[in-house]
Amino acid sequence: MAVVLILVLLVVGSVVFHLVSPWWWTPIASNWGYIDSTLVITFWITGIVFVAVVSFMAYCVMRFRHRPGNVAAYEPENRRLEWILAGGTAVGVAAMLAPGLVVWHQFVTVPNEATPVEVVSQQWLWSFRLPGADGKLGHAATSEISAENSLGVSKSDSSGLDDVVVEGGELHLPVGKPVRVLLRSIDVLHDFYVPEFRAKMDMIPGMVTYFWFTPTRTGTFDILCAEMCGVGHSQMRGTVVVDTEEDYQAWLAQQQTFEQLQVASQEQAAN
Template sequence: MAVVLVLVVIAVASVLFHLLSPWWWTPIASNWNYIDNTIIITFWITGFVFVAVVLFVAYCVFRFRHKPGNRAHYEPENRKLEFWLATVTTIGVVAMLAPGLFVWNQFVTVPQDATNVEVVGQQWQWSFRLPGANGQLGTSDTRDVSGDNPLGVKKNDAAGLDDIIVEGGELHVPVGKPVKMLLRSIDVLHDFYVPEFRAKMDMVPGMVTYFWFTPTRTGTFEVLCAELCGVGHPQMRGTVVVDSEADYQTWLGQQHTFTQMMASGEVKTTQ
């Protein structure tokens, strides 16, 4: 009976904890409410199965508890039971996977009018690169990373000469416009994550990964690294500031281009 009571308490307490819990998601600030909906669907399916299984185990412990003279019934095969278990399990798995696959397809299908923004992760800081007046990002190579060229932008690529270089971990984006985040790491695995945007992706050395989102409200949001990347991992933080269009243009005009950064570095070297 003690085991039965413990199992029942676990099932009831799990439901009550969900209904009464003070911990909830941060308010969403992007178009990815689909991700919230997918998580909720998965949670309810797995939660229902968890409670059903725990209560079923409690019932079995009580119903088939030891009694003097009782003998166990040996039934090595039950095709009807196996059929229903396989069918219900399949339905549950499909119900969990289908919404996720649908959202994933949206997550990697970038709108044509999205603005490219490169995010560069390295131990333990964030840097960013935005297209300049020509609207294109120049090419880059990790082998070109140096003290005066921290993002490895190729100097012989004319498309990258007017790229906007943002160091210091604070990125600005305009509200209501889609942004494609091009993610690159120059040392180890990182993961660019902004909880309010419900968007994250691993950054793999030697690869360029991506996702897109549309910010839906102005504000300042914290960037986290969601992949253990060394002793400084907890301090690898930054901010994304979502501006009105006017404020964004003002901020953009205050940033330095790759050409200006290189010229400044050459002046310092000469001095």
């Protein structure tokens, strides 16, 4: 009986804790409410299965507990029961996977009007590159990285000369405008994650990964690394500031382009 009581309390306690828990997602700040909906569907499906399985265990412990004179009946297989269990499991898994696949398709289908923004990770720092007046990001490669060119922007690509480079500072974005986030790592695996945006993606050396989102409210949000990247992993923090269009343009006007940084570097070396 003690086991039955424990199982019942486990079910009741888990459901109550989920319903009244003060810990929930941070208020969303992007268009990806679909991801929240997908997680809620997953919680409902797994929650119902959890309650059903543990409750059935409690019933079986109570119903088939040892009593003098009772003899267990041996049944090697039950095809009807096997089909029910296999079919139910298949339906449940499909119900969890289908919304995720739909959202994933949306997640990687970037609108044509999205502005490209590059995020570059390294132990243990976030840097950023935004397109200049031409609206295009120049080519960049790890082989181009040097003390004067920490992001590896190609000097031979004229499209990159007016790129805005932010090394280790804040990334500012305008509210209400879609952004295509291009992710590049120059050393080990990292993961760009802003909880309020509900968007994250691994950053793999030698590859450029991406996703897109639209900031829906102004504010300051923390960037976290969601991939164990070394001893400084927990301190690898950054900041995204979502501005009004006016504030964003004012911030952008204060930033230096790749060409300006190169000129300043050459002047410093000459002196």
